[in-house]
Amino acid sequence: MELAQYFPVWDQLTAQQQQTLLESASRQNVKKGTVLHNGGADCTGLLLVCSGQLRAYILSEEGREITLYRLFEMDICLFSASCMMHSIQFDITVEAERDTTFWLIPAEVYKNMMEASAPLANYTNEIMASRFSEVMWLMEQIMWKSFDQRLASFLLEEAGLEGSNQLKLTHEIIGNHLGSAREVVTRMLRYFQNEGMVRLSRGTVELVDLEKLKNLAKA
Amino acid sequence: MELAQYFPVWDQLTAQQQQTLLESASRQNVKKGTVLHNGGADCTGLLLVCSGQLRAYILSEEGREITLYRLFEMDICLFSASCMMHSIQFDITVEAERDTTFWLIPAEVYKNMMEASAPLANYTNEIMASRFSEVMWLMEQIMWKSFDQRLASFLLEEAGLEGSNQLKLTHEIIGNHLGSAREVVTRMLRYFQNEGMVRLSRGTVELVDLEKLKNLAKA
Numbered sequence: 001m002e003l004a005q006y007f008p009v010w011d012q013l014t015a016q017q018q019q020t021l022l023e024s025a026s027r028q029n030v031k032k033g034t035v036l037h038n039g040g041a042d043c044t045g046l047l048l049v050c051s052g053q054l055r056a057y058i059l060s061e062e063g064r065e066i067t068l069y070r071l072f073e074m075d076i077c078l079f080s081a082s083c084m085m086h087s088i089q090f091d092i093t094v095e096a097e098r099d100t101t102f103w104l105i106p107a108e109v110y111k112n113m114m115e116a117s118a119p120l121a122n123y124t125n126e127i128m129a130s131r132f133s134e135v136m137w138l139m140e141q142i143m144w145k146s147f148d149q150r151l152a153s154f155l156l157e158e159a160g161l162e163g164s165n166q167l168k169l170t171h172e173i174i175g176n177h178l179g180s181a182r183e184v185v186t187r188m189l190r191y192f193q194n195e196g197m198v199r200l201s202r203g204t205v206e207l208v209d210l211e212k213l214k215n216l217a218k219a
Numbered sequence: 220m221e222l223a224q225y226f227p228v229w230d231q232l233t234a235q236q237q238q239t240l241l242e243s244a245s246r247q248n249v250k251k252g253t254v255l256h257n258g259g260a261d262c263t264g265l266l267l268v269c270s271g272q273l274r275a276y277i278l279s280e281e282g283r284e285i286t287l288y289r290l291f292e293m294d295i296c297l298f299s300a301s302c303m304m305h306s307i308q309f310d311i312t313v314e315a316e317r318d319t320t321f322w323l324i325p326a327e328v329y330k331n332m333m334e335a336s337a338p339l340a341n342y343t344n345e346i347m348a349s350r351f352s353e354v355m356w357l358m359e360q361i362m363w364k365s366f367d368q369r370l371a372s373f374l375l376e377e378a379g380l381e382g383s384n385q386l387k388l389t390h391e392i393i394g395n396h397l398g399s400a401r402e403v404v405t406r407m408l409r410y411f412q413n414e415g416m417v418r419l420s421r422g423t424v425e426l427v428d429l430e431k432l433k434n435l436a437k438a
Contacts (some may be wrong), residue, residue, distance in 0.1 A: 089352035133306060
C-alpha cells in the first residue's frame with residue numbers, strides 16, 4: 001500500500017507537499033517487543049501504522065508502567081515527535097505489541113507542512129483531541145473506578161483485541177498495563193477465580209464468565 | 220483593553236477575519252463562584268481571560284471533583300467549546316475562582332476561522348498540547364506520588380497563587396481539588412500539623428514550615 005492511502009488529508013495537500021512527503025517518509029518493519037520511541041531522549045518522528053499494533057505508555061522513576069492507549073492500522077502517533085511542538089511537555093514510550101509495519105515521517109518535515117497547511121493543522125488537532133480524550137477516560141477510571149472494575153474492563157478489552165478468551169498474560173504484564181504492582185493483580189485475579197469469572201494457569205488467564213465480568217466492569 | 224491585545228495570532232488573521240471576531244466576541248464579567256461551563260450539556264464557546272481566574276475540573280457521578288488546571292489572564296479555554304471538534308470526547312466544568320472578565324467567542328465562529336487559517340489552527344494545537352501536558356502531569360502525580368506529596372504540592376501552589384501562607388480553605392474544598400474525601404484530607408493535615416508543617420484553625424490552613432513542605436513535595 002502506498003503512503004497516499006495512509007496519510008490523512010493527502011488530497012488536500014499541494015503537489016509539492018505530497019512530493020516532499022514521498023521523498024522523506026520511510027517504511028519500516030519492527031518485531032513485536034521493539035521499543036520505537038523512548039521518552040524525551042529522542043525525537044523519533046511521526047509513526048503512521050500500516051499494520052500491527054503499538055502501545056503508548058508512561059513509566060515512573062521506579063519502572064512502573066501504565067498503558068495510555070494503543071494504535072492500530074491507519075492511526076498516527078504524534079507524541080513520538082513531541083519535539084515538533086514546544087507545548088508538549090510530557091514523555092511517552094511507544095513499543096510494538098505485535099510485528100508492526102509503519103511509515104516514519106521526520107518531525108521537521110511534518111512541522112513545516114503543518115505550519116503551512118490549515119487542513120493538516122486541523123487534522124493534527126483532531127488527533128491530539130482524540131488521544132487527549134483517551135487519557136481523560138483513563139484518568140476518570142483511575143480516579144473514580146475501583147481496581148476490580150478496571151481489571152475486569154482490561155481483561156474484556158484484551159479478549160476483544162486478541163479475539164480469544166484465553167489470554168497469554170503474566171500478572172506482571174497486567175500490572176504494567178494498569179499501573180499496579182504484580183501482587184495486587186494476583187490477589188484480585190484469585191478473587192475473580194473464586195467468583196468463577198476466570199480460570200488461572202501459568203502465564204494464562206482464561207475468561208469463563210463474560211457476563212459477570214461485564215457487569216462488574218459496568219458497575 | 221481591546222480584543223486584539225488578547226487574541227493570539229491576531230496579526231496573522233486577515234482583515235475580514237479580524238472584523239468577524241470583533242463583531243461576534245462579547246466581553247463579560249462574572250462573580251467568583253459562577254459556573255461558566257457545565258460538562259457536555261452546552262457548547263458555551265471559547266473563553267479568553269482578561270482578568271481573574273478560572274478553574275477547570277471533572278466531576279464523578281457521586282459528585283467528587285478533581286481540578287485539572289487553572290486559567291489566568293491571556294489564557295484561552297478551549298474545552299468550553301468542545302462541540303467544535305468531534306474528537307473531544309470528554310466533559311469538563313469551568314468555574315470562576317475569582318471575579319473574572321473574559322471575552323466569549325462563539326464556537327462556530329472560531330471553528331470556521333481555524334479551518335481557514337493555518338496560524339490559528341497551529342496556535343490551537345499548542346493550546347491543546349499545553350492543557351494535555353498539564354493533565355499528564357496530574358496523572359503522573361496521581362499514579363506515582365503518594366497523597367502526602369500531592370497535598371504538600373497543592374498547599375505550596377495555593378500559597379504561591381494567593382501570595383500568602385494563610386490559606387482560607389476548608390478540608391472539603393481541598394478534597395475537591397485533589398479528588399479525595401474530606402476525611403482523608405483532615406487526617407493528613409493533622410499529621411502535617413503534628414510534624415510542625417502547618418497550623419490548622421476553622422476554615423484556615425497556615426503554612427508554617429515551607430522548607431519541610433517543599434522537601435516532602437519533591438520527595
